[in-house]
Amino acid sequence: MSITWIVVANARHARIFAQNGPNKALELVQESALDEDAAAMPESVGRASPRRGQPERNGARSFAHQIGNELCSGRSRGRFSRAILVAPPAFMGLLNAELDAPTASLVSNRLDKDYTRSQTQELSGHLSQCLCI
Numbered sequence: 001m002s003i004t005w006i007v008v009a010n011a012r013h014a015r016i017f018a019q020n021g022p023n024k025a026l027e028l029v030q031e032s033a034l035d036e037d038a039a040a041m042p043e044s045v046g047r048a049s050p051r052r053g054q055p056e057r058n059g060a061r062s063f064a065h066q067i068g069n070e071l072c073s074g075r076s077r078g079r080f081s082r083a084i085l086v087a088p089p090a091f092m093g094l095l096n097a098e099l100d101a102p103t104a105s106l107v108s109n110r111l112d113k114d115y116t117r118s119q120t121q122e123l124s125g126h127l128s129q130c131l132c133i
Contacts (some may be wrong), residue, residue, distance in 0.1 A: 004108075005029065005080040007067060008123065009087045009095065011060035012115045014067050017123070018080065019131055026120050026131075030070065034063045034124070061094055067100025075103045083107045084130050088114045 006017040006026065012034045014079065017026040074080055083103070087095055089112045096104070109130040115123055 002082060003076060003080045004082045004084060005071070006084045006117050006123075006127065006131075007071065007086065007095075008118070009063075009067055009091060010114050010116050011063060011088075011091050011094075014063070015116065016070065016074075017120070026124055028120070032066070060091060064091065064094035064098045067093060068100075068103075072100055072103045075106060081106065084109045084111070084127065086111045086113055086115050086127070088112065102104075108126050 002021060004019045006019065008017070013032075013069045015031045016029040018029045019026055071083060075083075081107050085092065085095060085107055092110060092112055096110075099107070109132070111127070113126070115126055118126060
């Protein structure tokens with residue numbers, strides 16, 4: 001059976017769903033959120049204050065790294081054989097940069113959208129062109 005992971009993320013929230021075959025419903029595998037305290041901390045104590053917006057960018061990079069690690073781990077454990085990434089364009093770039101080559105090769109579709117607030121049923125509709133439903 002071919003399992004597809006669908007990653008729906010933005011710079012602050014992420015959900016990973018699995019679809020376990022044709023005509024199967026999406027199942028939530030994991031949900032995570034950016035740790036706001038860690039994102040607000042400067043990279044190093046004693047340095048000049050970061051420019052406005054720098055902590056948010058650092059937080060987004062760190063969050064993309066976390067999601068990339070989850071995907072790499074899932075791939076290496078054989079938890080999925082195909083992936084679909086759904087994220088706003090700026091975060092999609094960060095996320096793509098965090099994927100190793102074997103994991104990136106399993107990504108069949110990339111949608112530059114922010115569907116993090118979509119309900120599961122609504123998400124299935126948005127992704128109907130990519131999913132076997």
